[in-house]
Amino acid sequence: MAKPSNVKGTRDFLPQQMTKRSYIFETIKKIFLKYGYQCIETPSLEKTETLMGKYGEEGDKLIFKVLNNGDYLKGLDLTSSESSITSKISSRALRYDLTVPFARFVTQHRDSLSFPFKRYQIQPVWRADKPQKGRYREFYQCDADVVGSDSLLYEIEQIQIFNEVLSSLGISHTIHINNRKILAGIAEVVGAQDKILDITIALDKLDKIGEEGVKNEWTKRGLSKEIINKLSPLFNTFDDWGEVMTQIKEMLATSEIGLKGIDELEYVFNMTNTEALSLGNLKFNITLARGLNYYTGAIFEVTTDMIKIGSICGGGRYDDLTAMFGMKGTSGVGISFGADRIYDVMEEVNGWPENLEKGVEVFFLNLGNEELKTCLDFQADLRSKGVRCDTYPAAVKMKRQMKYANDTNAQYVAIIGSNEFETKSIKVKNMLSGEEVIYSWESFVVKFEKVLRS
Amino acid sequence: MAKPSNVKGTRDFLPQQMTKRSYIFETIKKIFLKYGYQCIETPSLEKTETLMGKYGEEGDKLIFKVLNNGDYLKGLDLTSSESSITSKISSRALRYDLTVPFARFVTQHRDSLSFPFKRYQIQPVWRADKPQKGRYREFYQCDADVVGSDSLLYEIEQIQIFNEVLSSLGISHTIHINNRKILAGIAEVVGAQDKILDITIALDKLDKIGEEGVKNEWTKRGLSKEIINKLSPLFNTFDDWGEVMTQIKEMLATSEIGLKGIDELEYVFNMTNTEALSLGNLKFNITLARGLNYYTGAIFEVTTDMIKIGSICGGGRYDDLTAMFGMKGTSGVGISFGADRIYDVMEEVNGWPENLEKGVEVFFLNLGNEELKTCLDFQADLRSKGVRCDTYPAAVKMKRQMKYANDTNAQYVAIIGSNEFETKSIKVKNMLSGEEVIYSWESFVVKFEKVLRS
Numbered sequence: 081m082a083k084p085s086n087v088k089g090t091r092d093f094l095p096q097q098m099t100k101r102s103y104i105f106e107t108i109k110k111i112f113l114k115y116g117y118q119c120i121e122t123p124s125l126e127k128t129e130t131l132m133g134k135y136g137e138e139g140d141k142l143i144f145k146v147l148n149n150g151d152y153l154k155g156l157d158l159t160s161s162e163s164s165i166t167s168k169i170s171s172r173a174l175r176y177d178l179t180v181p182f183a184r185f186v187t188q189h190r191d192s193l194s195f196p197f198k199r200y201q202i203q204p205v206w207r208a209d210k211p212q213k214g215r216y217r218e219f220y221q222c223d224a225d226v227v228g229s230d231s232l233l234y235e236i237e238q239i240q241i242f243n244e245v246l247s248s249l250g251i252s253h254t255i256h257i258n259n260r261k262i263l264a265g266i267a268e269v270v271g272a273q274d275k276i277l278d279i280t281i282a283l284d285k286l287d288k289i290g291e292e293g294v295k296n297e298w299t300k301r302g303l304s305k306e307i308i309n310k311l312s313p314l315f316n317t318f319d320d321w322g323e324v325m326t327q328i329k330e331m332l333a334t335s336e337i338g339l340k341g342i343d344e345l346e347y348v349f350n351m352t353n354t355e356a357l358s359l360g361n362l363k364f365n366i367t368l369a370r371g372l373n374y375y376t377g378a379i380f381e382v383t384t385d386m387i388k389i390g391s392i393c394g395g396g397r398y399d400d401l402t403a404m405f406g407m408k409g410t411s412g413v414g415i416s417f418g419a420d421r422i423y424d425v426m427e428e429v430n431g432w433p434e435n436l437e438k439g440v441e442v443f444f445l446n447l448g449n450e451e452l453k454t455c456l457d458f459q460a461d462l463r464s465k466g467v468r469c470d471t472y473p474a475a476v477k478m479k480r481q482m483k484y485a486n487d488t489n490a491q492y493v494a495i496i497g498s499n500e501f502e503t504k505s506i507k508v509k510n511m512l513s514g515e516e517v518i519y520s521w522e523s524f525v526v527k528f529e530k531v532l533r534s
Numbered sequence: 535m536a537k538p539s540n541v542k543g544t545r546d547f548l549p550q551q552m553t554k555r556s557y558i559f560e561t562i563k564k565i566f567l568k569y570g571y572q573c574i575e576t577p578s579l580e581k582t583e584t585l586m587g588k589y590g591e592e593g594d595k596l597i598f599k600v601l602n603n604g605d606y607l608k609g610l611d612l613t614s615s616e617s618s619i620t621s622k623i624s625s626r627a628l629r630y631d632l633t634v635p636f637a638r639f640v641t642q643h644r645d646s647l648s649f650p651f652k653r654y655q656i657q658p659v660w661r662a663d664k665p666q667k668g669r670y671r672e673f674y675q676c677d678a679d680v681v682g683s684d685s686l687l688y689e690i691e692q693i694q695i696f697n698e699v700l701s702s703l704g705i706s707h708t709i710h711i712n713n714r715k716i717l718a719g720i721a722e723v724v725g726a727q728d729k730i731l732d733i734t735i736a737l738d739k740l741d742k743i744g745e746e747g748v749k750n751e752w753t754k755r756g757l758s759k760e761i762i763n764k765l766s767p768l769f770n771t772f773d774d775w776g777e778v779m780t781q782i783k784e785m786l787a788t789s790e791i792g793l794k795g796i797d798e799l800e801y802v803f804n805m806t807n808t809e810a811l812s813l814g815n816l817k818f819n820i821t822l823a824r825g826l827n828y829y830t831g832a833i834f835e836v837t838t839d840m841i842k843i844g845s846i847c848g849g850g851r852y853d854d855l856t857a858m859f860g861m862k863g864t865s866g867v868g869i870s871f872g873a874d875r876i877y878d879v880m881e882e883v884n885g886w887p888e889n890l891e892k893g894v895e896v897f898f899l900n901l902g903n904e905e906l907k908t909c910l911d912f913q914a915d916l917r918s919k920g921v922r923c924d925t926y927p928a929a930v931k932m933k934r935q936m937k938y939a940n941d942t943n944a945q946y947v948a949i950i951g952s953n954e955f956e957t958k959s960i961k962v963k964n965m966l967s968g969e970e971v972i973y974s975w976e977s978f979v980v981k982f983e984k985v986l987r988s
Contacts, residue, residue: 084584084638084859087626090577092639094646095653098573114917116894116924119552123544123672124578124658130538145601147624149662151616158612162605170601172541184538185546192548194941196927199549204578208603218577231927356914405538440570460810463568470570473650473685487648
């Protein structure tokens with residue numbers, strides 16, 4: 081028999097990993113709730129037509145399609161093209177992100193929702209990407225979005241959420257912000273409005289390929305030398321926010337949309353109490369584009385310098401996401417936490433809180449039938465008080481039972497051997513300090529519960 | 535544009551539904567943890583070969599297969615059979631239950647686990663069943679299993695878990711128990727050992743098709759009249775546990791495996807403190823078989839008479855589940871909660887706790903720029919103390935803002951209008967009682983936090 085194994089690019093999570101993952105998810109969830117976001121869930125399976133065409137040509141290829149059930153080949157013209165066959169034999173697909181299903185959800189349930197609708201969603205998504213370190217075919221997204229309002233208060237709120245989640249987890253970080261309207265303004269003033277995607281896609285790679293690389297890619301993408309020259313000021317670096325603003329306002333003086341973008345950016349900057357960002361700092365980054373064509377206002381990306389890793393969060397404003405399903409004029413803004421990357425950061429810097437991996441609070445050894453029966457009574461009593469307990473199922477050697485208690489992170493071990501049984505007592509060992517206390521059966525539950533809850 | 539819709543047999547969950555679902559999941563999870571079960575997760579995608587052949591021929595058909603990516607048709611012989619093509623174009627599939635992936639998990643990670651390994655797992659599964667009321671194509675299973683011990687203490691523990699979870703949820707229930715060894719003993723003593731599946735599959739339908747129906751199906755399945763006569767005592771009903779045992783012991787007197795089954799059953803019955811089962815009762819049910827061939831000892835099924843619905847939980851002992859992946863001699867016992875059916879029961883009898891649907895604790899109205907700025911400061915202060923807050927994003931009519939606060943279940947509404955702004959005060963309305971209290975800005979946060987936390 082072949083050794084069993086996982087599908088490539090997917091992972092099993094063992095208890096100690098689950099404890100850490102839950103810690104991240106619970107931290108995020110608690111903060112989403114605190115900011116008034118409510119939880120929803122959508123199915124893993126969507127109609128293929130709901131997803132296709134929403135993520136660009138590359139994205140379409142990375143969507144996992146699910147084979148129709150029953151006689152799916154019946155009556156099929158097998159001489160037609162692969163893509164035609166695919167669309168006929170797979171009417172359902174696995175969701176690729178949480179954003180498009182959310183847009184479908186809002187459109188479909190609009191009459192049951194109160195707008196602005198603030199929702200969070202923490203669920204897995206699937207992508208047929210080539211697996212590599214930190215990139216999986218099945219991974220969780222943690223998204224918070226508001227739809228039905230164009231108020232910039234939400235951009236400010238979401239910056240606070242980035243900061244609060246990551247600071248709670250002890251991750252120092254930079255929140256990069258840009259505005260799609262500024263990018264549109266730039267394309268306009270250099271006379272390349274139709275080339276905005278070409279300009280931004282290349283510019284977004286500045287970190288990876290450098291100034292010369294970006295310029296080469298612009299040339300390849302058909303931008304003239306003249307336009308590239310006009311774009312050169314984008315590569316200037318400034319430490320001073322005022323200086324940047326002066327320069328960019330000058331550049332965009334003739335572009336209405338560009339100036340609108342600057343207004344929005346300045347409002348968000350001024351209203352964000354940057355001193356209140358504990359482990360974070362907010363930075364205007366004009367090269368930020370995130371390649372996502374649906375952004376229309378603010379664009380966010382969050383990085384950390386704690387370890388070498390790509391962005392750990394992202395987001396932005398989209399003015400018409402639900403239009404793809406026929407619901408127009410619904411502005412929204414959303415952010416997404418990359419839980420897997422955050423996990424990798426925490427793991428690398430060992431940023432977990434102490435005592436995160438907790439087994440049961442009390443583990444009873446099994447030292448013979450009579451003794452066991454007494455332990456089970458105590459166990460039932462403690463469990464009824466909410467104490468997490470367990471008992472070894474067989475009266476094997478004590479050493480083996482102690483090892484099990486240790487391996488499973490039990491906090492205390494409770495022992496009734498023949499001595500204790502005779503004197504109606506119970507010995508309790510603190511597995512962290514090694515300290516032992518002996519209780520009488522009469523007082524054990526009451527006294528020990530106090531110790532546990534103190 | 536076509537109206538967007540869900541894949542048939544799948545569901546969106548709105549915030550109010552999520553709150554209720556979370557209540558069920560959190561109740562189950564807390565109790566699993568209390569009994570020493572640790573959380574794991576496995577991927578949604580498994581290799582098709584891992585799943586196929588594990589659920590019978592019918593089951594195989596209901597597994598959702600995922601289409602290979604890339605040029606999956608390339609080099610494929612399209613004249614071969616559909617099943618041959620299927621296996622070549624879909625190397626991955628969606629998990630059908632949590633049990634088989636768990637068996638793979640245990641086999642694969644055995645060196646990292648401590649046995650007996652007690653795990654719980656709450657994740658969705660997918661089945662291409664015909665959707666109908668209460669039956670979905672994507673639904674959650676909530677499983678708790680112990681592997682690596684044949685101790686009957688775990689059967690007893692799992693009965694307690696059934697009882698504690700369902701009693702916590704306020705669901706009165708009957709835990710039906712049988713033992714596969716008793717069924718094997720019966721087949722043996724009537725001289726139909728090779729027909730055990732035929733006997734039990736038909737017997738399991740007694741509730742639905744009645745005594746005559748079962749006998750007809752036995753005839754169809756090739757059981758002789760003589761054997762069917764010998765099986766007749768199974769249809770006797772007894773109210774008294776002692777009487778049942780006398781009769782069944784007599785019937786199985788010559789079957790070693792049958793008597794072993796009775797021993798196990800009696801041990802579990804005697805050790806289960808039936809008075810401690812709050813809303814549950816334990817009942818021996820010889821017709822219970824659950825059609826699952828891998829059970830080897832105890833078989834569980836839980837029903838409720840609160841509404842007409844099938845079983846709401848199930849489970850049993852399996853002696854060699856991991857053998858399918860080459861790991862032998864690992865006995866296990868597990869239970870599964872049907873969260874969707876439990877939800878339906880709770881919904882039907884309106885069994886939810888009061889005040890389950892909670893929005894933010896404080897909702898600030900937006901009554902102008904200056905006033906807003908003060909509200910945002912209070913909001914930031916309260917959020918930093920862990921209070922769930924929100925603010926309306928635009929200074930629209932007060933009535934509309936109040937409606938929003940009400941629709942989203944805000945507990946208090948905080949108001950700074952021009953009057954309050956002048957007198958540096960803030961009005962807070964309890965949305966449940968309608969009571970209004972006015973605080974000075976100075977004392978608001980401290981005093982209000984006390985009210986909230988009292």
